[in-house]
Each structure stands twice: as structure tokens, then as C-alpha cells.
Amino acid sequence: MESASLDRRAVLRMAAGLGLAAGVGGCETHGGVALPAPAERPVPNGLADAAVYVPGYEPGAGTANGLPLVANRRIARAIRDTGKPYRLLSRIGMDGSVRQALLPAHAHDVAIAPDRSVGVLCGFEAADQVAFDPLTLDLVASAPAFGAGWRGGGHAAYLDGGARVLISERAPRRARDGGPVEAHFGRITIRDADTLRVRESYSTHGIDPHEIVLIEDGRYLVAANYGSLPRDGEGSLAVPRHVVEASVAIVDMADGRLLDKRVTSTRDLELRHLAAGGLSRIFAIQARLGGPADLARAAAGDGLAEGVDITSEPGIAYLSAPTLKLAADDRPGAMTVHEMGSAADRALMRHGLSIVYDPVHDQAIATFPSAHAVMAFDGATGDTVSRLDGRGVGLRFPCGITFLPDGVHYAVTGYWENLYVFERGSHRLVRDLCLYPTFLGHSHVTAA
Known part of the structure; x- marks a missing residue:
């Protein structure tokens, strides 16, 4: 639940030098350098009407026109309660x-229909999803989760050119307590894009589904299933996580049949996000949680001063967890998996967050905000082809990543603020296209 007051995490962020900005457009001066107003900004033709959408996590930490955001009639026009x-x-x-x-x-990711007629703000660990107008941001529709006690899984994908939207949804949270694991499997709901009315649903064949991707021209859906449950006799998740069955599942969209499934952990590694370019090009991000003492041991060799990890929760640390490449075909049980990157790369894979697949250059690109890292991997081998320490260019806590509509560039966004643009393939920073708005915290972004 949000309020106009600052919470502990927001105070820490401001103490780390990530100040709030009441206005992020227009002509301002920073260190004597005047930023161009929108009308003066040169933009390539392919990006003239393009935009990046960012769901900000902490609106209670922001103001506009001198008022808390929720009290600003223009910005809060859709808020009734x-x-x-x-x-x-x-x-x-x-x-x-x-x-x-x-x-x-309670949004986590945002998706925009291919024709840009409507977008969806994907609820996460809460009951509601909302559809909106991508140009005006006006509210179009609001709809509850799949059933009583169900929770949004945080991600969506459009089907049929944007007429329908798929949303990942999670079963009511409870400990297994000796029961069947299937009782905890989540679902994919298939909804009308404009009303969010449920038309059909399929099992994700896994616990707590999160990111979902359509492949092979929409024939199959690939789902990342966290796999965590409360320990028996408990009602909330533990740290480290009690992972019963983290998995990647491939679902036939014709009938909801499970084509293949790979269990990636039954201990403490959650399977969170993924990208895919086909059955042989599936890339999945894992996450491992620990406490401050675990992080202190992991960082004992780093003698440089470092600030608090503003992407984590108090008392929780993200530890290294390898990013995976999986390959499947149309034979059940044939999916293979291996860890990507070198040992040095894997040590930096802390809080792997966003990942996308570039079919033109056959590369997967991922962000690891707790290590300030952005990495690109070869699609065929999983080898690292590019590794950026964002601190060297001012990109701290890189979180969201999205391909821009021109087919030439991609954008990476810092957790609290700033949008950096890179060239696909070469991963060259294009400073002239970078922007420096404030988001108030986020995980994922999308461009349209």
C-alpha cells in the first residue's frame, strides 16, 4: 500500500544521491550544461514517435507541481481509492x-499491443490488472485476478496482433504441507485486450509463474516459474527461498498441453525471467537470496566503497546465480541446459532482472542491477560477448531493457532514473540519444 510519506527505502535512495525530480522535461541546467527542450532534440526518423514506458514502484516518494503525486489532480486522475x-x-x-x-x-511490467492501440500494466503479487491508452495514459479497463486469492504474475504478452493479451497469474500462496505440487501451479489467462475479460486459461505447469514469452509465431508459450513456497507450517516465504520446483515450461497454445519442462532447482535458486527466440534459443535468469552476512562474504574481495543496494529489500541481499541457456525441440524431455558466461561473469550475476533476445545478431542481453552490470551473450554458445560496468558511464543499478522500434538501438534504464541508449550488435553507448528522467524505481520497461 502506497502513501505520500517516504518509506525507509526511499530515504536510503535519496541519501545515496538519487534525488527526486518534481519535473523531468523541459530545459534545465546541470553543472552548467543546458539540456535541450523536446522540440530542440534531434532524433532519428525511426525514433521520432517512439516512447519507453516505465512502471514506477514508489509514487509515494515523488511530487509534481509541488504536491504529492496522489494529490496531483492531473497525474492521479485514475485513482479513486x-x-x-x-x-x-x-x-x-x-x-x-x-x-x-x-x-x-501493483504493477511490475508493462506491455503495449503491436498496433499501439492499448497497453496493459501487469499486476504483481496483487489482485488487479489494468489496461490503458498508450498515448494519453488514460485508464481503459481494470480487472481482477483469475480467482479468489490468486495473484498477478507480473508479465504479459499480446496475441492475435493485439486483440488478446496473455497474463501470468499465481495460485493462492500456501505451504505444500505434503500435498501435490500441481495444486500450486499457476495459470496463463487469455483476456480481451480492451476489457481484460478472461476468455480462456491454461496451466503454466509450474509454481508462481512470472515472465512469459511467445515463440514460433505464437505456437508455443515459454513460462518462467519461480518455484518457491512457504516452508511447511509457515505462511510466508523464507530467506533463503524454499524452492520446491523452479522450472522453465513450454506450453502448446493450441490446447494448453505441456510440450516440455525443465526443473532448474529444488533448493534455493528461483527461476524468474526469460527471453526466447525459438525452441533452441531460451535464456533464463535465476535469483538467489541471502542475508547481509552472505553478501559480506561474497564481497570480501572488493575494497571499493559501495552504496546500499537500492533494488533489494532491507535485510535481503542478492547473491550470484548463473544465467541459463536452454534448448528444446518437439520431443518431450529433450530440453538441455547450461550456464552462460565465464566464472568471472557469473560472479556478477546478482539480481538478474531483465533479459531480451536479439534475433538479428543472435544475442541475449541482460541486466544485473546489484552488480551494476549489463551483459550480452552469444545465442548459440552462451559465451559472453559484451560486459558493461554501468558505473563507468553513470548507469547505476541498470534494470529495464527494451529494443527501440528503429531496429538499431536498445534502451537500458537505471532503477530510479535515467535512460541510456546503446547500439544493437556493437553495444556502443549512443550518448546523444540518452535521456535523464526520474522513474521512482522500477524493474522492467517496454518501447513502442
Whole structure:
């Protein structure tokens, strides 16, 4: 539940030098350098009307026009009940324009229909999903989760050119207590894009589904299933996580049949995010949680001063966890898996967050905000082809990543602020296209 007051995490972020900005557009001066107003900003033709959408996690830590965001009538026009979750959605035009609105969802990711007619703000660990107008950010529809006690899985994908949207959803959380694991499997709901009315649903064949990706022209859906449950006799998740069955599942969209499934952990590694370019090109991010003492041991060799990890929760640390490459075919049980990158790379794979697949250059690109790292991997071998320490260019805590509509560039966003643009294939930073708005925290972004 959000409020206008600052929480502990927001105070820590401001103490780390990530100050709030009441306005992020227009012409401002930073260190004597004037930033161009949107009308003066040169933008390539392929990006003239492109925008990046960012769901901001902590609207209670922001103001606009001198007011808390929830009290700003323009930004909070869709909020009817301030006692329910809401998030700040920012539309960052590549021309430098900014449009923002609060929408009533505990959002994690955002998806835009291929024809840009509608978008969905994906609820996470909460009951509601919302659809919105991608240009105005006006609320179009709101709908509850699949059933009583069910929770949003945080991610979505569009089907049929945007007429329908698939949303990952999680079963009511409870300990296994000796029962069948199938009783905890989540579902994919197939909804009308404009009303979010459920038309059909399929099992994800795994516990707590999260990111979902369509492959092979929509024939199959690939789902990342966290796999964690409370320990027997308990009601909440533990640290480290009690992973019963983390997995990647491939579902036939014709009938919901499970084509293949690979269990990746039954101990403490959650399977969170993935990207895919086909059955032989599936890339999955794992996460391992520990406490401050675990992090101290892992970082004992790093003598440089470092600030608090603003992407984590108090008392929880993200430890290294290898990113995986999986390959399957149409034979059940044939999926293979191996860890990507070198040992040095894997040590930096802390809090792997966003991952995308570039079919033109056959590369997967991923962010690891707890290590300030962005890495690119060869699609065939899983070898690392590029590794960026974002601190060297001012990109701290890189979280969201998305391909821009021109087919030439991709954007990476810092947790609290700033949007950096890179060239696909070469991974060259394109400083002239970078923007520096404030998001108020996020995990994922999408461009349209």
C-alpha cells in the first residue's frame, strides 16, 4: 500500500544521491550544461514517435507541481481509492517528452499491443490488472485476478496482433504441507485486450509463474516459474527461498498441453525471467537470496566503497546465480541446459532482472542491477560477448531493457532514473540519444 510519506527505502535512495525530480522535461541546467527542450532534440526518423514506458514502484516518494503525486489532480486522475495499490506509469518519448499518470495496479511490467492501440500494466503479487491508452495514459479497463486469492504474475504478452493479451497469474500462496505440487501451479489467462475479460486459461505447469514469452509465431508459450513456497507450517516465504520446483515450461497454445519442462532447482535458486527466440534459443535468469552476512562474504574481495543496494529489500541481499541457456525441440524431455558466461561473469550475476533476445545478431542481453552490470551473450554458445560496468558511464543499478522500434538501438534504464541508449550488435553507448528522467524505481520497461 502506497502513501505520500517516504518509506525507509526511499530515504536510503535519496541519501545515496538519487534525488527526486518534481519535473523531468523541459530545459534545465546541470553543472552548467543546458539540456535541450523536446522540440530542440534531434532524433532519428525511426525514433521520432517512439516512447519507453516505465512502471514506477514508489509514487509515494515523488511530487509534481509541488504536491504529492496522489494529490496531483492531473497525474492521479485514475485513482479513486488511495487505500489500494497504485503505481506511476511514465511515458518517456525519445524526443524528450514526458507524460505520467498514476494507475490502480501493483504493477511490475508493462506491455503495449503491436498496433499501439492499448497497453496493459501487469499486476504483481496483487489482485488487479489494468489496461490503458498508450498515448494519453488514460485508464481503459481494470480487472481482477483469475480467482479468489490468486495473484498477478507480473508479465504479459499480446496475441492475435493485439486483440488478446496473455497474463501470468499465481495460485493462492500456501505451504505444500505434503500435498501435490500441481495444486500450486499457476495459470496463463487469455483476456480481451480492451476489457481484460478472461476468455480462456491454461496451466503454466509450474509454481508462481512470472515472465512469459511467445515463440514460433505464437505456437508455443515459454513460462518462467519461480518455484518457491512457504516452508511447511509457515505462511510466508523464507530467506533463503524454499524452492520446491523452479522450472522453465513450454506450453502448446493450441490446447494448453505441456510440450516440455525443465526443473532448474529444488533448493534455493528461483527461476524468474526469460527471453526466447525459438525452441533452441531460451535464456533464463535465476535469483538467489541471502542475508547481509552472505553478501559480506561474497564481497570480501572488493575494497571499493559501495552504496546500499537500492533494488533489494532491507535485510535481503542478492547473491550470484548463473544465467541459463536452454534448448528444446518437439520431443518431450529433450530440453538441455547450461550456464552462460565465464566464472568471472557469473560472479556478477546478482539480481538478474531483465533479459531480451536479439534475433538479428543472435544475442541475449541482460541486466544485473546489484552488480551494476549489463551483459550480452552469444545465442548459440552462451559465451559472453559484451560486459558493461554501468558505473563507468553513470548507469547505476541498470534494470529495464527494451529494443527501440528503429531496429538499431536498445534502451537500458537505471532503477530510479535515467535512460541510456546503446547500439544493437556493437553495444556502443549512443550518448546523444540518452535521456535523464526520474522513474521512482522500477524493474522492467517496454518501447513502442
